[in-house]
Amino acid sequence: MITVQAKLIFESYEDRQKTLELMRRWSSCMRFAYKRLLEGFDRNSLKRELQGIFDLNSRYVDDAIMKAKAVLESCKQRGEDPRKAIFGGRPLFEKLKKRHINGKPYKKLKIEWQEKRKGNLYSRGDRSKKGNLNTRIVVNKSGTFLRINIGDRKYVFARLSAGYKKDKDRRQILQEIAALGVPYSVELKLKNGNVYAYFSVEELFPAIEITRENGAIGIDTNAYPNHMAWVEVDRSGQFISYGKIPMPELESGTSDRREYYRWQYAHEIVKIAKEKRKAIVIERLNIKDKGTRGDFSGRKSRRIRHFFSYRSLLYKIRILAKREGIEVIEVNPAYTSVIGMLKFAPQFMISKDIASAYVIARRGLGKKERIPANYMELLSRLDTSSLEELKEYVRKEVKNANLKKRQIKEIEYVMSKIQSPGSEPGRLFAPLGGTSAISCSESYNLWRVLRVAVVTPLSPDRVLRDMSVLKRILVSGQVGGPEIGASSCFLG
CATH class of the missing domain: 3.30.420.140 (YqgF/RNase H-like domain)
Structure with a gap:
């Protein structure tokens, strides 16, 4: 979606007041629809009722119900109580309720909350109408305007201003949207006494050429x-x-x-x-x-x-x-x-x-990574006694304060999943193509075991940055005795 913001400049004070009154009625309609949806009313019955109460056409009412339903679904997804939703913003409402601010700052907060609560209007686009029927972009010799349907087949025209520096580019985008006849949604918001319009249109991407x-x-x-x-x-x-x-x-x-x-x-x-x-x-x-x-x-x-x-x-x-x-x-x-x-x-x-x-x-590209043969051979040489030594070594190193919590958590998890094969002596990890002798309460990835078995003994007190020491394991399957004093039986 592409969203373009523009400020509305009205030709007269009366046109501005008519638009603000339309926004107030639409906002009230949306809040009313939200309450009825909580009570279990359906869309069709609400649509007929709300048109008469708020003096709005069916398209405005349908958009208000859609917005109310979106707020309701959002509350449910976040695990919040839909009955406690506050239109206008909870942070501002809590500040106003405590009355810890007096005078002009309090009045300013109250105006801001009222603007967020009452100064909204949303109109969806329609492909069959080649754009947007209630709020349509109109381009003529005088400039680019937004035509707003205020009811009874009466319209208000407001000039679209997108700022001094970006006015030319944004105006050109709006003109292209109007010329193409694609559906676009328009949302009006009241901020600091000014009305702003947000135009959203689905972007048409070119065909994929680089694959x-x-x-x-x-x-x-x-x-x-x-x-x-x-x-x-x-x-x-x-x-x-x-x-x-x-x-x-x-x-x-x-x-x-x-x-x-x-x-x-x-x-x-x-x-x-x-x-x-x-x-x-x-x-x-x-x-x-x-x-x-x-x-x-x-x-x-x-x-x-x-x-x-x-x-x-x-x-x-x-x-x-x-x-x-x-x-x-x-x-x-x-x-x-x-x-x-x-x-x-x-x-x-x-x-x-x-x-x-x-x-x-x-x-x-769909490629899958296999564990190198030397790594699997290294793991396959782990017998019961060496595994116990590895566990005991890791337990000691876990207590070392130099290990980060992330390392400790990973090591403890992998070590807890590796169990002795019981009465079946010998190897814990069968080579590739063999039968597995791993005994686990749940499945886990051998890459995690490999990281603990190989990297931790080489670098127990810090994160290993230089991976070149692993090259000799990949090439020969062997690694020299570690200087840290760990047993070399599980290092090949």
């Missing part, structure tokens, strides 16, 4: 340090080139400033994909606040995550790519960092962020 048939560009976003890693692969998933885009501007600053730089970084990625004629593969992120016991435990980490805004950046990449006719593929990001760290970082001597982007690119 995964030519290869792909994998994108891995990282909040700490702020950068975006990308890797280019060919159609068979072979490594071609890579790079990093530092993004220090996303660590702080105003919301508008960060939004501007997100668009700039998205343009850089799309430019690279367009020049190389490759599709773009991004992560399907589901960012959640995991609290003090999850991945985002520290104050600094939460601040960086807040300013970075993964979802907003990837959304911009997706939109810009579609405008350029570039295919965008979303993949599940599970285990991409672990696989990249253990398998590809030592092979190509690259950082784990670049390796993670490589895994994402290959996954976008």
Whole structure:
């Protein structure tokens, strides 16, 4: 969707008052419909009743019912009580209720709350009417206007002003929308005594010309340090080139400033994909606040995550790519960092962020990653006694304050899932193609076990950054005795 904002300039005071009265009646209609929906009324019965009560045509009433239903569904999805919804904003309502502000500041808050409560109007577009019947963009020699239906086949015309600097571009967009005859929705809002119109139209993207048939560009976003890693692969998933885009501007600053730089970084990625004629593969992120016991435990980490805004950046990449006719593929990001760290970082001597982007690119092409044979051989040599030694070693290291909570939580989880095979002696992990001898209460991924069994003994007191030490395991399947004093039986 494309949304264009414009300020309404009325030709007379009477036209402005008629529009404000229409907005007040529509807002009241929407609140009334919300209450009736809570009581179980259906749309058809409400539509006939509300037209007579608020003196609105059927289209306005239908839009009011749709908005009320959207608010009701939103409350239910958030787990809130729909009966306690406050139109106009709960924060402003709580401030006004406490009466801790007097004089002009109180009057200003009250006016702001009344504007949010009563100064709204929404009108949906209609393809059969080639635009919007109640609020239509009209272009003539005098300029660009919004024609507002105030009832009884009477109309009010307001000039559309989009600001001094952007007036020309936005006016041109509005004129193109009116000329194409596509359906567009219009929402009027009253702010600081001025009426603003928001025009939303579904964007028509060109046909996809750059597809995964030519290869792909994998994108891995990282909040700490702020950068975006990308890797280019060919159609068979072979490594071609890579790079990093530092993004220090996303660590702080105003919301508008960060939004501007997100668009700039998205343009850089799309430019690279367009020049190389490759599709773009991004992560399907589901960012959640995991609290003090999850991945985002520290104050600094939460601040960086807040300013970075993964979802907003990837959304911009997706939109810009579609405008350029570039295919965008979303993949599940599970285990991409672990696989990249253990398998590809030592092979190509690259950082784990670049390796993670490589895994994402290959996954976008439908490639699946297998655990290297030497890693499986290493795991297969784990017998019961060595497993107990590994568990005892990990238990001691977990108590070490140098380990981060994220590492401790992961290690404890994996160790709790690995159990002795009981009376069946010998190996816990059968080689590829063999029968599994793992005894678990629930299924888990061998990549997680491999990370604990290999990486933790090599780097128990810090996050392992240099993955080159794993290359000798991949090549020979052997690794020297660790200097930290851990048993070498589970290190080959």
